[in-house]
Amino acid sequence: MASIDDVARAAGVSTATVSRALRNLPNVQPATRVRVLSVAAELGYVPSPHAATLASGRTRTVGVLTPGIARWFFGEVVDGAEHALRGLGFDVLLYALGSPRTDGPRPPVDPNVLRRRVDGTLVVGLPLEAAEVSSLVGLGVPLAFVGSGPSGQVTHRIDDVAAGALATRHLLGLGHRAVGHVTGARDPLSVWSPAAGRREGWRRALAEAGVDGPPTWVVDDAEFDLAGGRAAAHRLLAARPELTAVFAASDELAMGVVLAARDRGLRVPDDLSVVGVDGHPHGELVGLTTVSQDAFSQGHDAAVGLLGMVVGERAPESVTYPTRLVVRESTSAPRADRGPRR
Structure with missing residues (x-):
């Protein structure tokens, strides 16, 4: 277990400074x-019960609001x-x-469940009215958002427009021109949702390349999971057999696209290239x-x-995290002899 001396050495300060910082002294x-x-959090340093708390009268509890932890991004953020x-x-x-996994609309946020019980609140990937x-x-x-959030609030997230553009430019750079998009269902708050940003990045990248992607190249009502991606890809590929590549707004959606391609007798990447985000x-x-991000x-x-x-x-009002393109076997140049699928 880390000691206060370990924290002091790693932070480059004295143990007295560590003590004062953790006790919120001037x-x-x-x-x-x-x-x-x-540094204290990274090392897992836990002050003794007899040490003064960060500030007197604290609950030493933080509320975390999230759609759930079954999906990778939410689970990683909550774990971090x-x-x-x-x-x-x-x-x-x-x-x-x-x-x-819950039928029907989500219940509205009730602030009373947090009142006088938390010192701060994190909202993780949850669109709010x-x-x-x-x-x-x-x-x-204090209030902060992770993954998405409204303007005027502290937000930790990636640049979703840039992520969508990076994924799409990779496909365009391989020679694809018919690039479809699978994303999640729209909601009234989509102006600050990751899905909206990634779709905009896809649109911008196509426009930069001189490709006029019609609305029918997009399926935007998928559940953000493997099954949702699979069902959406079936609809997309049946309607637009000319597509040679698909950008999916999350890796779970993208894995569903891969399964749908296999269901339809298509080879990935020979017949269809697929790229996701996460x-x-x-x-x-x-x-x-x-396009990888560090959710933890x-x-x-x-x-x-x-x-x-x-x-x-x-x-700071906004903290933007870097992403990087991780190229694997699901993308390649389109086949020169590839004709329209039936």
Whole structure:
């Protein structure tokens, strides 16, 4: 188990500074306090029960709102946040709303379940109505979003437009011109959803290449999982047999596209190239080309930043994380002899 000396060495400060930073005492520079919090979380340092808390009167609990943890991105973010918070002696109060395994619309966010029970709130990939955002702000505790979020709020996420463009440009660079897109169902809040950004990136990349992709090259009502991607790809490929490649808005959707191609007797990538977004570990099993993101770090950093806000530090409004293209066997140049599929 890490000691306060370990934290001090890793952070490049004295043990006295570590103690003062963790107890929210004065005479610690804001950047130093955040660095100490981050290092303590990374090393799993837990102050003794007799040490002063980050601030008196705290619940030492952070609320986490998410659609669920069954999907890879949500689970990774929650795991990263929990790792950081546990390392600083904080608990997670998890509320899963709108899980795909639940029939019907998700229940509205009820701020009363968090009132006086949490020191801050993380919202992970959950589209919220403006009134719901206002109700969380009204709790009077720090609030941050991971994966997506409205303007004016602290948000940790990737540039979804850039990710969609990167994936599509990879296919265009291989010589594909008929590039379809499979994405999730639209919602009233799609203006700040990852699905909307990735679709816009796809559209921009095609336009830059002089390709006029018709609306029928898109299926945008899929559930964001393997089964949803499979069903959507069947509809897309049946309607548009000229497509030689598909960009899917997540790796789970993309793996569903691969299965649909196999169902239809198509070879990946000879007959159809497929690329996704996420860096899902199961993607390697099917040789999936992907735009990879570090979801664990997004959750970890958002939690550390939220605790910085708890002790009075000012957080940046938006933190954007890098992505990288991981090329595997699911993409290649289109076959020169390939004719329209029937």
